[in-house]
């Protein structure tokens with residue numbers, strides 16, 4: 001038995017978004033200039049993981065070649081297990097145009113031992129993974145490591161947003177330490193294990209259709225928003241451990257397990273462009289209006305998963321980062337609006353400029369297609385009279401999963417005690433200011 005030792009805090013990463021990487025933990029483990037030698041060096045097995053159909057155009061084709069101690073096919077029969085609060089088929093879930101807000105999700109009790117997979121609760125979503133159309137929003141709250149258990153998801157890519165506690169994620173490609181302020185994407189099929197040092201909580205966006213890409217920049221030019229070189233992917237790491245290992249696969253929204261006698265994290269070398277990555281949201285290069293008006297939040301898009309209609313997302317991941325607010329003559333908080341998209345929001349830390357109170361770290365809100373929303377009454381009154389000096393907003397980091405689909409609510413999302421029944425009342429104190437005789441100077 002052997003393990004490449006690496007401390008979580010000393011991890012090295014490959015850098016860049018969408019790159020083809022080559023990584024080996026043992027010198028010479030990668031075959032030179034070919035993928036499948038008759039005999040791999042060091043007696044390794046070779047395996048390809050496809051992330052897209054073989055025949056996709058080159059610019060979107062993704063796959064990775066593994067050179068590993070044993071091929072992952074060496075497992076026992078799959079058995080279906082209870083999938084708890086995980087939902088991926090929304091056909092019989094609940095639709096409501098009601099604005100919804102949730103107080104912070106409860107962390108597991110100290111006496112309970114809940115790992116990252118057991119602590120998943122699906123809140124909302126649309127569509128169904130067997131047709132690769134749709135998305136789901138989950139929240140997780142866990143307090144123990146997964147032990148000798150690995151998870152993979154056949155249904156979609158997972159964009160994980162830790163809100164509390166770091167996730168120590170071991171993947172087949174290597175390790176990622178993902179702390180609050182950072183996000184990571186683990187694509188379908190990739191096996192991973194999550195270790196934690198205490199209670200953790202966060203959000204997961206799952207997209208069934210495609211992979212996440214960086215948004216086009218249009219007139220912004222060649223640079224800005226999330227810059228490609230700030231994305232970090234693992235370097236090869238392996239262990240050669242013969243132990244009882246449990247694989248849990250999510251397949252069509254159902255969970256299946258299979259037993260192995262060996263750790264699946266046995267990849268000594270790999271090369272390819274189908275690779276999990278992490279990104280520190282503090283590196284986001286924020287664009288905004290520098291004279292007047294409040295731009296649409298698409299200006300803050302970190303990653304997008306597109307539908308077939310150009311510019312229309314299955315889901316965008318959008319952040320509201322610390323930034324200068326300098327707009328003159330402008331109502332600076334988000335405007336009142338009805339959107340043809342669904343907006344699921346979460347809070348990583350601090351507060352949000354559209355809500356004086358109630359939208360807090362670990363909580364969430366959903367403003368569905370066409371549901372009217374915007375600043376609560378207190379925020380409107382204050383911002384309408386605010387002195388418009390340049391102001392650096394560093395009060396918090398909120399984010400939005402914005403989807404063109406109508407999200408349906410799961411039973412968990414609707415019935416959990418955190419669902420704030422009176423959220424709609426935050427707008428009720430809004431009063432008329434209309435006076436046909438009083439025009440602004």
Ligand SMILES: O=C(O)Cc1cc(O)ccc1O
Nearest residue numbers: 296297333334335343354373
């Ligand atoms: O509803 C929200 O708070 C999100 C949001 C922010 C913004 O600045 C403009 C539009 C929008 O939907």
Ligand SMILES: [Fe+2]
Nearest residue numbers: 337343367373
């Ligand atoms: Fe909105």
